[in-house]
Amino acid sequence: MLAMMALLVAGTVMGAGAAAAESNGGVRVMPLGDSITEGTQVPGGYRIGLWQRLAGGRYTIDFVGSQFNGPGNLGDHDHEGHPGWRIDQIDANITGWLRTYTPRTVLLHLGTNDILQNYNVAGAPQRLSTLIDHITAAVPDADVLVATIIPLSNAGQEAAARTFNAAVPGIVQSKASSGKRVHLVDMHSKLTTADLIDGVHPTAGGYDKMAAAWYAALQSVSGSIGQPGDGSSGAVAIRGVGSGRCLDVSGASQVNGAQAHIWDCSGQPNQQWTPTASGELRVYGGKCLDVSNRSTADAAGVGIWDCNGQSNQQWRFNADGTITAVGANKCLDVPSYSTANGVKLQIYTCHTGTNQRWTRVG
Incomplete structure (x- = not known):
């Protein structure tokens, strides 16, 4: 780790390829695509300028993916950009990547290689829709x-790119109309061929124009990059509406697997929960509220475990006062509407009863 830090400080360009993931507990964003995501010609590509803008805006972001490259002024080198890959090749791998990295937000720029390889270009929009x-x-x-x-830069390829791009807004709109969280980013209009270093890949300035476009789009989609600040809203107590008691770690234990229950609110450290931008509820600094064994079943237990970024440690506060376990899509629940000290918590199908509603007290 110290060696890695020294390389980053020195600004050394990191080689492309897979490496141990970098994580800061921030909102997970997956840059997804081909060599333009990887940063061919300018290692890191648009991710450099995007990272710098996010850091300047005080957003805490964790780029995720199986690939790793870029210079020292890129604070997180993880991505899912694969030089030369077409839409179908990304699609063949996407489910596994998403299950591994569980991104909160995906940045998709893909289709260039379908055109460059003249690979059933007419079918490219449908392949994108399927992806x-x-x-x-x-x-x-x-x-x-x-x-x-x-x-x-090639006129024939540019004509094909424009035809492909013309189909993208309709694809995105159809997904959004069916309730999917899919959003359009007009990237084509942000660059010209003068921004290309080799007719395909942007110059450093061109990549920075891409970064600006991504950043503006992310800011326009509420929740996609969390809230500006230090990555958390500070430690709070979480009090049950029905019981009036607080979310508490049994016996003030810091052992993995210690159970969460309700107890008289005391303000002690085992009742101090820090929401992070990535959806965690942290206690004692490094432990997270965790659905046992990554279960998605009703009545699955809830406890604490070393924070690991998995979906069973992600929670979402809802406007109706419920707290959703993201991985299971079920609510934090006090069994049988109990109000007694020591009742162990669980997840259960959401129904907004008072035993599933909570208030933050901080």
């Missing part, structure tokens, strides 16, 4: 930002 369906099925709570592809 989007697979993304929204695997991570239904994620926002998926779909970009039109950037210009190409």
Whole structure:
């Protein structure tokens, strides 16, 4: 780790390829696509300028993916950009990647290689539509930002790119109309061929124009990058509406697997929960509220475990006072509407009863 930090400080360009993931507990964003996502010609590509804008805006973001590259002024090198890959090749792998990295937000720029390889170009919009369906099925709570592809210098290829791009708004609209969290990003109009270093890949300035477009789009989609600040809203007590008692770690234990229950509100550290931008509820700094064994079943138990970024440690506060376990899509629940000290908590199908409603007290 120290060696990695030294490389980053020195600004050394990191080689492309897979590496151990970098994580800061922030909102997980997956840059997804081909060499333009990877950053061919300018390692890191648009991710450099996007990271810098996000950091400047005080957003806490965790780029995720199986690939890793970029310079030292890119604070997180993880991504899912695959040089030379077409839509069908990304689609063949996407479900596994999404299950591994559970992104909150996906940035999709893809289709250039379908055109460059003249690979059934007429069918490319339908392949993109199918890919989007697979993304929204695997991570239904994620926002998926779909970009039109950037210009190409070759006139014939650019004409094909424009035809492809013309289909993208309708695809995105059809998904959004069916309730999917899919959003259009007009990337093509943000660059010209003068922004290309080799007729295909942007210059550093061109990539920065892409970064600006992504950043503006992310800011326009509520929740896609959390809220500006330090990555959390500060420690709070979480009090049950029905019981008047607080979410508490049994026996003030810090052992993995210690159960969560309700207890008289005391303000002690085992009742102090810190929501993070990535959806965690942290206690004692490094432990997270956790659905046992990643279960999705009604009555599955809830406890604490070392924070690991998995979906069974992600929680969403809802306007009706419920708290959803994101991985299971069920609510934090006090069994049988009990109000007694020591009642162990569970997840259960959401119904908004008072035993599933909570207030934050901080």
